[in-house]
Amino acid sequence: MDLFREKALADKVVFIAGASSGINLGIARHFAAHGARVSIVSRSADKIASAAASLVADGFEAIGMAADVRDFSAVEAALKQTHAQFGPIDIVISGAAGNFIAPAAQMSSNGFKTVVDIDLIGTFNVLRGAYPYLNKPGASLISITAPQGTNPMMYQAHVCAAKAGINMLTKCLAMEWGAEGIRVNAISPGPIADTEGMRRLSPTSESDAALKSRLALRDYGTTKDIADTALFLASDNARYITGTVVECDGGCKLGDASPMAADEYVIRA
Numbered sequence: 001m002d003l004f005r006e007k008a009l010a011d012k013v014v015f016i017a018g019a020s021s022g023i024n025l026g027i028a029r030h031f032a033a034h035g036a037r038v039s040i041v042s043r044s045a046d047k048i049a050s051a052a053a054s055l056v057a058d059g060f061e062a063i064g065m066a067a068d069v070r071d072f073s074a075v076e077a078a079l080k081q082t083h084a085q086f087g088p089i090d091i092v093i094s095g096a097a098g099n100f101i102a103p104a105a106q107m108s109s110n111g112f113k114t115v116v117d118i119d120l121i122g123t124f125n126v127l128r129g130a131y132p133y134l135n136k137p138g139a140s141l142i143s144i145t146a147p148q149g150t151n152p153m154m155y156q157a158h159v160c161a162a163k164a165g166i167n168m169l170t171k172c173l174a175m176e177w178g179a180e181g182i183r184v185n186a187i188s189p190g191p192i193a194d195t196e197g198m199r200r201l202s203p204t205s206e207s208d209a210a211l212k213s214r215l216a217l218r219d220y221g222t223t224k225d226i227a228d229t230a231l232f233l234a235s236d237n238a239r240y241i242t243g244t245v246v247e248c249d250g251g252c253k254l255g256d257a258s259p260m261a262a263d264e265y266v267i268r269a
């Protein structure tokens with residue numbers, strides 16, 4: 001497949017969990033624009049119906065269904081319906097997630113569990129649920145993880161634990177399913193502009209500026225940056241890539257250890 005061909009995903013069937021908004025809806029739109037038939041799910045029947053309607057209104061082939069990724073039978077039903085309507089599934093994106101800022105000492109057990117249930121158990125449910133419906137060999141499974149999966153972050157114990165679990169799950173499934181021609185990878189987005197995730201993590205323009213100053217590329221990414229990465233990983237151009245976490249993050253994981261911001265140093269002329 002030539003990735004740069006206009007309809008690079010023509011005839012491909014794509015299932016995307018957590019695609020009523022943000023990064024995952026961006027992936028759905030990008031894949032549909034490249035010719036894929038997309039099936040999107042999220043918890044809210046209203047939100048997912050309006051997301052699917054917006055894709056259809058733009059001339060794309062898309063269906064939307066409500067399913068909470070914490071409920072394996074609901075996920076299974078959505079996958080079964082996708083298979084019945086579109087045929088075997090070529091590409092799966094698991095991106096449903098929840099986040100809030102909370103110090104561990106003030107986080108309830110249920111608060112911690114809720115995020116682990118959505119992000120980590122939900123990802124297992126989506127990937128495991130998809131397994132019998134995959135078009136194999138050649139299927140590509142992609143989870144959306146985060147820098148918290150490799151770098152500890154204050155007030156993010158629940159997300160760090162859940163996303164680290166996704167990173168390891170990615171590697172385990174890649175090993176177990178590789179012999180059947182199923183590739184399993186993850187994308188770790190850095191801070192992405194105009195998303196719910198960043199509204200929760202960086203609520204002010206001051207916190208945005210401070211975070212940008214610590215990124216190698218000094219700016220937030222876009223949903224298209226992540227969609228382009230997903231398009232590559234989903235395509236046959238990435239046929240020999242499996243078990244990896246691809247960081248599309250402006251260099252945020254590089255973790256500058258400097259005691260001062262770059263513009264605070266006095267540099268000798």
Ligand code: NAP
Pocket residue numbers: 017018019020021022023024041042043044045047048067068069070095096097098118122144145146147188189190191192193195196197198
């Ligand atoms: P978002 O717009 O809030 O997307 C989250 C999606 O998950 C929504 O469609 C939401 O829809 C769905 N969802 C939540 N709980 C669910 C559940 N139990 N079952 C099914 N669907 C559920 O947030 P976003 O910022 O674009 O984040 C998307 C992904 O990127 C997440 O995996 C996040 O961790 C990751 N990420 C984001 C950033 C960033 O900068 N934004 C950075 C790194 C990683 P409903 O409310 O309809 O369920």
Ligand code: COA
Pocket residue numbers: 097098099100101102107108109110111112114115196197200
């Ligand atoms: N601080 C501390 N604890 C919080 C919290 C916060 N801001 N928000 C929720 N919690 C706790 C609740 O108190 C509850 O624990 P308790 O029963 O011990 O009181 C637990 O988390 C579950 O909350 P609930 O509102 O019932 O969960 P939910 O399943 O309806 O919603 C969330 C899940 C909490 C993750 C919600 O924020 C959500 O739906 N997020 C999706 C969108 C999102 O986060 N996008 C960004 C993705 S990166």
